[in-house]
Amino acid sequence: MSGILIVDDSKTSRKLLRELLEDNGFTIIGEAENGEEGYQMYKSLKPDLVTMDITMPRMDGIECLSLIRHADENAKVIMITAAGQREKMVEALKRGAEDFLTKPFDANRVIETVKEVLDMG
Template identity: 50%
Template structure:
């Protein structure tokens, strides 16, 4: 069972992703509402996949991706973006994210992205 860390500053969005993942046999090992917490939980839990929001307080998703990738070059991170954040998505991909999904989440697309990065 793959372990997932969900990172989003909106509790509602975290709940939506968690619901999609748990219904499909994934284990959610942590939730973070900013990049700083995401890095702390990543160190402790070593999840198989991270879903990372782009815009968050304290530390955004792009900076968090950079720091997680420095710690673990094999980290598998999927960015979650709102419509119109294409430039930031490209920055995130350059920083090491493997894929991205657009909000509002389509369960099939979320699962496709996770299964793809788990390969």
Template identity: 45%
Template structure:
């Protein structure tokens, strides 16, 4: 299973994602509350996949994605977004994110997207 980093400024969202992901066998290697922390944690842990909230204080998910992908082109990042953030999702995808999930999240949706991204990443 994958080694995953969860990035979200909401403690509740991080806890929900952690439960969903660990229940199916993934390992959470790091968590971050903002994009700046995410960049530092990515460099330290080099996770197989990152779930990245799009809207956070200090540094947005789009900015963090761009920074991580510029240094680590093989980074696999999935954006977590609210419905009204389509332009930010597009910007994130343009800057290296592999996929996105629209809130509210549910286990089936999260697992489906992560399996698709991990399967695609392994085959490339």
């Protein structure tokens, strides 16, 4: 089973996403609460997929995405942000994000996107 790393500064958001993914058979192997921690955990855990919130203090998701893709060009990262942040999504896709999800989460869209990115669709 594929291992997923969740990077989000909101504990509530991490909890809701973890529950949704675990209820659908995915395994969460780690949670990080900012970009710096996310990058360190990516290097140590080598997850199959990262879900990355964009708006975070200290190091945001786009900077963390860039570091991860620089270290591993095959890294699979799905970006997550509140609705209405189109410019940031476009920037993230240019920097190598596989796809994006918006909050509030649409459960079906989350599962479909994760499966597609993991080539399970």
